[in-house]
Amino acid sequence: xxxxxxxxxxxxxxxxxxxxxxxxxxxxxxxxxxxxxxxxxxxxxxxxxxxxxxxxxxxxxxxxxxxxxxxxxxxxxxxxxxxxxxxxxxxxxxxxxxxxxxxxxxxxxxxxx
Amino acid sequence: xxxxxxxxxxxxxxxxxxxxxxxxxxxxxxxxxxxxxxxxxxxxxxxxxxxxxxxxxxxxxxxxxxxxxxxxxxxxxxxxxxxxxxxxxxxxxxxxxxxxxxxxxxxxx
Numbered sequence: 001x002x003x004x005x006x007x008x009x010x011x012x013x014x015x016x017x018x019x020x021x022x023x024x025x026x027x028x029x030x031x032x033x034x035x036x037x038x039x040x041x042x043x044x045x046x047x048x049x050x051x052x053x054x055x056x057x058x059x060x061x062x063x064x065x066x067x068x069x070x071x072x073x074x075x076x077x078x079x080x081x082x083x084x085x086x087x088x089x090x091x092x093x094x095x096x097x098x099x100x101x102x103x104x105x106x107x108x109x110x111x112x113x
Numbered sequence: 114x115x116x117x118x119x120x121x122x123x124x125x126x127x128x129x130x131x132x133x134x135x136x137x138x139x140x141x142x143x144x145x146x147x148x149x150x151x152x153x154x155x156x157x158x159x160x161x162x163x164x165x166x167x168x169x170x171x172x173x174x175x176x177x178x179x180x181x182x183x184x185x186x187x188x189x190x191x192x193x194x195x196x197x198x199x200x201x202x203x204x205x206x207x208x209x210x211x212x213x214x215x216x217x218x219x220x221x222x
Contacts, residue, residue, distance in 0.1 A: 033210065043199060043212045056209055091156065099144045099163075099203055104156040 004105035012111045021077040021108045025094030038088040082112045119213035126220050132187040134216045136200030147185050148199040190220045
């Protein structure tokens with residue numbers, strides 16, 4: 001598998017529960033990005049990593065959202081105390097470095113009931 | 114006003130037509146991306162531009178840095194080109210992407 005892998009592909013959770021979304025970037029890609037797309041809406045940038053560092057967290061919608069990246073590879077996006085408005089497709093992309101072509105994963109569809 | 118504006122929002126074309134989608138932005142950028150989102154939701158990066166013009170098959174992307182404008186052209190359009198086309202810019206010296214709202218293209222046979 002040479003592409004960006006996201007898991008799970010679908011997640012249904014109850015309001016108030018915590019969820020973890022995972023992104024495996026392409027090996028060797030130093031930059032990793034998280035986006036989300038709510039139903040009928042455009043893409044919304046959440047956060048990016050350069051290596052393990054996230055220079056700008058201002059795109060995260062609330063303090064219930066956090067993300068980390070370890071070993072310059074796998075990243076997890078955690079949503080605590082999920083709300084119905086968190087329901088969306090969460091997309092991950094990676095690139096060899098900043099300002100390089102993006103490679104997208106297939107996304108995780110999160111449904112909060 | 115959005116920092117990235119795309120036009121048109123919706124576009125219906127007949128197979129074979131030449132198609133142009135426009136993107137204007139208001140911030141200083143390091144690069145501009147054209148993305149294609151398939152009806153099933155998957156996203157593919159078509160082009161990344163910082164200047165000039167790029168061509169891939171029937172797709173051509175141009176950018177004018179001075180005018181802060183980019184265009185995506187599709188020659189000899191085909192129904193399989195039906196998708197949402199998204200323009201996104203990388204703000205200079207930052208890694209975040211600013212997205213346009215997308216252009217929904219439908220190519221009729």
